[in-house]
Amino acid sequence: MRKTDVEIIPTLFNHIDFLVVTDKEGYIEYYKVFRSLGSRIVKDPVGLHILELHQHLDEKTSTIMRVLKNKEPIINEKQYLNIFKERTVTVISTTLPIKEGNEVIGAVDINRYIYKSIRDIENSKYEDITKKKNHVFTIDDILTKNDAMIKVKNRTLKAAQTNSPVMIYGETGTGKELIAQSIHNHSLRKDNPFIVQNCSAIPLTLGESTFFGTTRGSFTGAENKMGLFEMADGGTLVLDEINSMDINLQSKLLRTVENESFRRVGGKDLINVDVKLISILNEDIYSVLENNKMRRDLFYRLGVVLIHIPPLRERKEDIPLLVDSFINEYNFKMGKNIKGVSKDVMDLFMEYNWPGNVRELKHVIESVFNFTEDDIIEEEQLPNYIIPKEQEKASRISINSNFCLNDAVDDYEKGYIELALKSSSTITEAAQLLKISRQSLKYKIDTYGIEIK
Structure with missing residues (x-):
């Protein structure tokens, strides 16, 4: 050009x-x-x-x-x-x-x-766009009524006021990076670099050069290039999934953290940096240490401040808040005007275990937005896996002005008796299958007018 x-x-x-x-x-x-x-x-x-x-x-x-x-x-x-x-x-x-x-x-x-x-x-x-979706997260973006999460918010604000390393741990999808961003944006470093590096994405052979940079001529094709520590100088460096980092690279990281200085690959000059380190684990800390996925000395250095994010199943009182927030977000993104979810949907949300946590809830709302044209999100618009099998059966049961509980119980009992009779060659066998006496079964057969073939 x-x-x-x-x-x-x-x-x-x-x-x-x-x-x-x-x-x-x-x-x-x-x-x-x-x-x-x-x-x-x-x-x-x-x-x-x-x-x-x-x-x-x-x-x-x-x-x-x-x-x-x-x-x-x-x-x-x-x-x-x-x-x-x-x-x-x-x-x-x-x-x-x-x-x-x-x-x-x-x-x-x-x-x-x-x-x-x-x-x-x-x-x-x-x-x-800037106002509604492109802001960087702060503590106000963490929506909660849960006591444990309120403590997390308070701990986050306190962690932002010091230079001590922070370790955030919790299940996938709980919002760990949101907490990391909040720490940065409530600190004196908020106008300086905020860099996130997923440690699982670093090739083994490039780990050292990624973190510490390279010097021209140190190996074939090497140029003078900054590493992540230099780029984050004065700001915050987030090490996501640090438990997936190669154990040999962890020892070099430990040395840098302790000395607050390093040399580029192939370099002679010592480079001093001022970086606040936030590390993120998606596994239980003790499991990580027991399975030797992380050096204990590095853990002691990086885990000065520990923040645990509880899973969504332990803070279900926050689900209505999160649902409303995600509906507002996708109304804006997709140009719709959905007002909320039905009571049945909210009941399902409150009963579901949410293994993918807040991220899964957000994706469920996004999924529904792709199909619904109504003002209210209904049960039939949800992904099938959200509705348990027993709930599917229950959803087929209805009550109207003609409903009678005694009749419903009789119909239920009659159905099982007929099934037992079809599965047996004699009334005695059917009674044994139903775990009642032969006389009781004969009485019920006569009462319900069941024909024996």
Whole structure:
């Protein structure tokens, strides 16, 4: 793409804060920041691969890589990008494929900051999006009436006021990263980088360079590159699923945490960093230690402040609050006006065990929104696995003005007697199957007028 063509792009949009153009492989050919928010981590990234510049992204989360793969534009998607040393910025990205005939030869990525504190967007068409769905979580986003969760919120606020490492643990889907974001956003580090790294996604051979960076020439193809600790300097680094990290890498992480310094791979200079560490476990702590998934000395260092998130089945009084919140969210996202759930649905929600916790509840609500056209969510619109088999049977039972309990009991008893008789060759055998005397069974057969074949 010619430079003159690139420079026309800003004139086609009302606001652009920075612009990226890559080739078909994802290597940066043009990069320009129109509105700087501090010292750039990489001053001139031209020639770098986009995933080298944004190391916390991958081929599935980078809009540029997805556009290059799928050959379709992505319009107005939120991304968190580490561009400046002083902060992680949240942007609205529009990424378009550059085509030559039918072939995609590159991508252009147009970005706007969406924090009101960074730019005035009062008259922007993105104002509602920013207010309603693109905020970073704070303690106020944790909806609860549960005593244990209220203690978690209080503990979270206290943890935010110190630099001590925090370890958050709980089942999958309980909202552990929400707590991590809340700690960061209620701390003095809130305007500095907030970086999340899923430890299970780090290849064994790249673990050290991912965390500590590399020095040019340290191995074939190595360049001067920051690791996660440098990128998070002054801010917060979240180590998600730390129990999946290679045990050998854990020892190097321990040394860095204790000394607050490290050397890049192949480097000689000691680099000092100021990083608040938050680690997340999706298993019970003691199980992790007993199964040697985590070094005990690293646990003692990272688990200075422990925060346990209870599963949803232990805080069911929060389900109505969460349901209302998710309905409001998907009304906005999908342009609907659903007002709530029926009493039967809420009863099912309160009885269900929720193995996937809050995330599962949210996905159930989203699933229903794809099909319902009514104002109220009804039982038949729920995924089948939510309704237990005994509940399916109960749902076929109805009571009306002609209902009589004695008649219903008689019909129920008559049905079992007929079934026993069909399963037996004699009345005596049927009585033994029903565990009553032959005389009692003969009396009931006569009473109900059951024909014996």
